[in-house]
Amino acid sequence: MTEPSAETVPPEIPAATEAAATTTSSAGTPAGVGPAGTIAVRVRDRALATPDAVAMRGKDRGIWQEVTWAGYWDTVQTVAHGLLALGVQPGDRVAIHAENRREWLIADVATVALRAMTVGLYPTNPPPEVGYLLSHSGARVLVAEDQEQVDKALEVIDDCPDLERIVYLEPRGIRHRYRHPALLGWDELLALGAEHRAAEPEAVAARMAAATADDVATLIYTSGTTGPAKGAMLTVANVDFAIRVLVDGGGFTDPPPGPSDLLLSYLPLCHVAERIFTTWFNAGAGVQVAFAESIDTVQANLREVQPSILFGVPRIWEKILAGVTIRLANASAVKRWNARIWLGVADRIAGTLVRNGGRHTAGTRLAYGIGWLFCYRALRVRIGMRRVRYAASGAAPIAPDVLRFFMGIGVPMHEVYGMTENTAVATGNRPGRVRLGTVGEPHPGVELRIDEQTGEILTRHGGVFAGYYRDPAATEAAVDADGWLRTGDVGEWVDGTYVRITDRAKDIMITAGGKNVAPSEIENALKASPYVKEAILVGDRRPYLTALVGIELETVGEWAQRRGLAYTTYRDLAEKPEVRALVETLVAAVNAGRAPVEQVKRFALLPKELDHDDGELTATQKVRRAAVADRFAELIDDLYTRRSARSGAGEVGAMGGAAESGARAGAGEPGAGAAG
């Protein structure tokens, strides 16, 4: 793959600013205003070049309302003028607390146009976290979606001395009822902006012209599985680097994304991954973005939009796979029989694809072509992936089985790797060069090495962040003097160029017997089953490994129904001996083929679903191990003390359906565990 722009990044330049200076000079943005092509500049240039092309779609009363580039840019300018009228200065923070929607992008781009920083808040953030994020970032303006988010902000506004204005998008329940002086409607902001724009039409353009590569474009708060969230500062240069490598350079897709591509935006925009795919693919390559109505309607929205580029976190892929499994199990006999044949073929196709790095052979092409008629085409239409030409999984480790399934039915699946602190630019599986179980090869222009002693992955490139906001100590710990970013992930090289992630450095467990175990691999093998939603391995400084398993209410409920098992609540279902036996077979299947020290000796079923509000999950649905260990301490103690018959290593094949799914979870066993 030729990569002309990549060569322009001199590997020996340590400081981000200098690297940015070189990168931007070669970026060749059409109208080079200032040293950096901010996303605002990119949006403006698209509006000038293709004013009538569709920039984004949002569903409104059942209709996907389209916004053209001209309309997009026009609104951005008005909003930017409105923010100017509110007194937003360069370097100020503007927080956005909303689901993915058109106004999110508009507010984001308007903020960047003013050389201010965007701070995204997760819609699920409870009030204390909202208070922390608003006060820590010192946001002056908050764009809040609706009454729910406004309520959260008003609850903590006294702890946020910098917060002056709360702009709400949905007036329902707020207008004519709330009298707080800080409140301002979106339409009022637009009116304010229009007025300001008429008075000083060049004010925003002047701000944009003054932009430098060092301006911080956005603060992205990391989810904080261990401590309070830290705000990573991504500069204009970082964003520009990421766009050049991942979008213009086709770091992910081949051919690179373009205006004819469609994309569904549904993961939180405050996360760097969705920011890349939604905001930067949109502004950088003109990809049309459609906003899902909510995270619950993703599958329906996927069917409608049929995106051509699809990014998902492992949980999404697992959930879609679980949905397919359940619906096939409930299909009529002929359909079940048809699906069994063709999914078997798909599995063999996937096997060949895995051996070939994702490339088809003549044989698999023929098999796929026939299967396409009978199953794959229809299946892909139903799950909304008929037109997907590039699918990616990232942000957390995923079981290779899940990826294999999607590869088999013809969805080109790629695991990618990156993190907020390096603007999500690190490695990716390239189309045609896929290696399952690895996160792919470093992108061109990216320096990546693995520390000999600790095995930690280090990266250095123009996308390395400018530091944590108001936390120089943490910044120092993350980036060394030479500009190498410590990712906190332990990994190893595979076949020279591919990187395999073992686990988060801090998650690696050392059992009482002195064995190192990487929990995520075993956890993901468990989670590959449609019946398992959460699996948390326990075993640090313990004699053997145990697991806390959370069942997937939907699929296990369906499974119970088919067996005529009555249940009332999640807890009731989880405590059924039949369900226990089902999970037992799954655990046994995962244990099979593993060294005894890496086997889960016992497990317990969680009596409740883990929840963000209870502090067990982060906003990105990652498990907070410490919180879970604390909350379910009794359950864990039981696993290590009580000598009862409730042993995890049960017999496999007690039940037909369980054995079947167990076999699927066990098939394609990922390589034999971690370094020991």
Added chain:
Amino acid sequence: MNTTGRRTRLRGRPDLHTSYAQELTLFDTRAKRVAVAGLLVVALALPFLLTDEVLQLLAVCCVAAIGAIGLGLVTGYAGQVSLGHAFFLAVGAYTAAVISGDPDGRVIGFGITNIAVWLPAAGLLAGLAGVLVAPLATRLRGLYLAIVTLGLVFIGQHVFSEWSALTGGAGVGRPAATLEFFGQPIAATGPLGTRDQKLYWLMLLLLLGFALAAANLARSKVGRAFTAIRDRDIAAGVIGVNLARYKTIAFAVSSAYAGCAGALLYTITGFFDPSSFSLLLSVQYIAMVLIGGAGTISGAIAGAFFITLLPRFTRELQAWVPFLSAQPNEVPNVFQVETILYGVLLIVFLIFEPRGLFGIWVRVRNYWKAWPFSY
């Protein structure tokens, strides 16, 4: 944010609606357009493939379909059970016959033989009759409405059999309207085709026009008001549907369709007498709507063809079942089989496939639509 409101849909993404117009399009997918076009080509080519006798029967089918669509609008869409369809058919038939009838004949006639005059007039007058009946419908519903409209049939039958100056009297009858278009006879054997071929084409094109008009009405505000009334008239009233107004519209449109169908129906045979417009005729149309599928245009058409072709099939049956007789005075004969089959079919459909022929189609379609899942 100005939105584009694009009316054409994105290629390959049939569910991505960017305007309401897209969701309301009659033939929204390419598969549907291709299927309808294919069906139309076959229908238009039929006169070259079939005998005149069959074509005449198919022409009757087309006219019956127009009447069935009309009943479908009031019963299937608006949910107002009407047993009075025969009465409206009669009003239409006599209006057309009177307008185009011979002024010097033994029955009333004005001698205006132009179809462009008598067909709309028949529809208009029948529609007016519907409007007169509508106040009943706004006060009654369900079984009561059915009984009242039943009364209409009996009143009509009495009037038509007694008023022999108009109808020629029971057992005698009068000639039907003349098929002429501005002095040009439409259905006459000539170099372009036989009478039956032309008749079939004419009725097919008229059916097409009436069906499209009904489909357009059904997807409009009026059509949505109809279905709202059918699903729950009180709820419809609460959300702002003017019940009296829309029930009147339903009866008017339905009767107008019946009037046109009545006017056309007897031009094929050329002669009719008042005993044709009995309760049996109403029940036949109800059967068309129910067997075809209530609340659909294509269902009504399918039902009309099915019911109209049924006697023909039973007659063919005779060749296969030797103990059946073609003579009405022998037992068992094909006419008895026809009557029995008719009743059995109604029962079977109402019990096992209440959504009619269209329901079968929907089921087949859904089976493949959900592939490879079941839901």
